[in-house]
Amino acid sequence: MTDTTAAVAPETGQSSGRLGGAFWRLWSAAVLSQLGDALRTPALALLAATLSRDPRTIAAVVVAGQLPPLLFGLIGGVYADRWDRRRTMALVDGLRALLVAGFAVLVATGQASIAVLAGCAFLLATLGTFFDASAFAMLPAVVPADRLALANGRLQAGTALARGFVGAPAAGVLFAIAAALPFAVDAVSFAVAALLALTLRPASPGLSKAAGRSPGSMAKPGSMAKPGGRSLWREAGDGLRWIRQEPTLRVITGLTAVTNLAISAMIAVLVLYALDVLGVTEAGYGVFMAAAVVGTLLGALGAGRLARRFGTLAGLRWVLAGQTLALAGLAFSRHPIPGAAALAVFSAGTAMWNALWAAYGQRNVPAELLGRVGSAQRTVGLLTAPVGAALGGFAAQAYGLPVVVYAATAVLALATLGSWRTLSRPVPPDQVG
Incomplete structure (x- = not known):
């Protein structure tokens, strides 16, 4: 299948020469979520090191945050296709904001154990699979088709800025001031990202203006395309x-x-x-x-x-x-x-x-x-x-x-x-x- 597309206008109404305001709101929501991850990940490692010097214990916290994309990545894709993607992004980041805010309170009051750290890392990474799948699938609804490579590049650049130049250096500084501070900032970043996602126009999977076509090798692409009505694992x-x-x-x-x-x-x-x-x-x-x-x-x-x-x-x-x-x-x-x-x-x-x-x-x-x-x-x-x-x-x-x-x-x-x-x-x- 060659790289073809129909000439469709994105929801922004912008010409194909611009990314448009909707993209930059999506970009801001995605980058803020990445910033929260960049703050939280090293802060969790630092916090774990204050609770235990056993390398196996520290590794367990790291692994807890790495497993969900492998375990639930396909499931996240199913719900990105079943649900309205804008609302999914907002809901996920709203839940992450509440979860991290509660965790920050536990840290501030000295009640965060290694088990709590691992559980928090696991739950946040699990929710992240739903956000990432929805944001990826949402992009063609807000960006002209001939600007998708540019738009994805801008998202990559935002992630690099959030993780490399802002999040990771700031995490150590905030943790030195107060152990709960990087997690409190993380919660705020998720809350703002959720509000930004809500400013996008609703784009349900069936109405998103993607330009893809079914590959000729597939006998019944429509039977596989429609989400819902079948088992979760079959759809996954x-x-x-x-x-x-x-x-x-x-x-x-x-x-x-x-x-x-x-x-x-x-x-x-x-x-x-x-x-x-x-x-x-x-x-x-x-x-x-x-x-x-x-x-x-x-x-x-x-x-x-x-x-x-x-x-x-x-x-x-x-x-x-x-x-x-x-x-x-x-x-x-x-x-x-x-x-x-x-x-x-x-x-x-x-x-x-x-x-x-x-x-x-x-x-x-x-x-x-x-x-x-x-x-x-x-x-x-x-x-x-x-x-x-x-x-x-x-x-x-x-x-x-x-x-x-x-x-x-x-x-x-x-x-x-x-x-x-x-x-x-x-x-x-x-x-x-």
């Missing part, structure tokens, strides 16, 4: 079935899973690689990692331009090629400066990839299926991450740190070659994502 599998039967999405999802395997292996040992191989000092590690944040921001801002220049599918191929070269540069670097530069370029590619694959799906999947398909793509991509991290740790122990980065580079090189063969169909210049 619709996204996976759509990906399996749509060749281009299947390739993109497979490439995402493969590259995540390699990237997770590299990230698992990155701190040791920076310190022991590149010669980064402990004091300079924060500056070294800031290169990744800068790269992510620049890549996100450049995603729209890349899509306009090459088209969505060709852009994905070039992104993989650039990431392979960047990772090779990191593998052969033995000094902090070229290593940081390579990491920045690699991170820019990650942001571009995320923006482009999202734009392709938002243009080519029917609106009533978009929540389930987007959630299925994210879930499949996440499944390989823990495997890659475990493999990276074992390989580094057995063969040394450089071998992990060399192996990750080889995997990305193979993925790039595969993408050049499987994502080679031309996209008309007036139909880029």
Whole structure:
């Protein structure tokens, strides 16, 4: 299926040359939610460290926040397609605001235990799967179809700002002032995000103006598209079935899973690689990692331009090629400066990839299926991450740190070659994502 779309006007009434006010309200709601996550995650780790010095206990809190996307990601997609997406986003962030506010009170009164921390992390991450699925599926209803890559890039940039430049640094400062303070600010951010979501016009799945068409390989796409009236798990599998039967999405999802395997292996040992191989000092590690944040921001801002220049599918191929070269540069670097530069370029590619694959799906999947398909793509991509991290740790122990980065580079090189063969169909210049 080629990257095609009908010329539909989004709910904003804006021309295709603008993102429009509705997008920026959606952007603000999504970024504020990310800011809350960026404040809360390190604050939870710091709080856990004040309650226990057992690494297994600290890890349990981290794992509690990482499990829900794998356990409930597909379910979140179902309800993004069943319910009005604007109201779902508002309801979820309203519930998260109440939950975090209550948790802040427990912290302030000294009643927060490790079990409470883990439970809070689990519940918030579970609610987050519903918000993310709805926000992803809502975007085509507020943005012109030919600006989706640009819009996704702006969302990626906002996330980079919220997480790298604001949330993470602020979390430590707020926690030092008062342990409950970062959680109180988190609650306020969720409440404001919920109000912003309510300012969007209602966009039920059946009325959202997405431009997707059913892939010709599917005999009865309509029977799978309509949400409701069937078992929850049957609907949850619709996204996976759509990906399996749509060749281009299947390739993109497979490439995402493969590259995540390699990237997770590299990230698992990155701190040791920076310190022991590149010669980064402990004091300079924060500056070294800031290169990744800068790269992510620049890549996100450049995603729209890349899509306009090459088209969505060709852009994905070039992104993989650039990431392979960047990772090779990191593998052969033995000094902090070229290593940081390579990491920045690699991170820019990650942001571009995320923006482009999202734009392709938002243009080519029917609106009533978009929540389930987007959630299925994210879930499949996440499944390989823990495997890659475990493999990276074992390989580094057995063969040394450089071998992990060399192996990750080889995997990305193979993925790039595969993408050049499987994502080679031309996209008309007036139909880029």
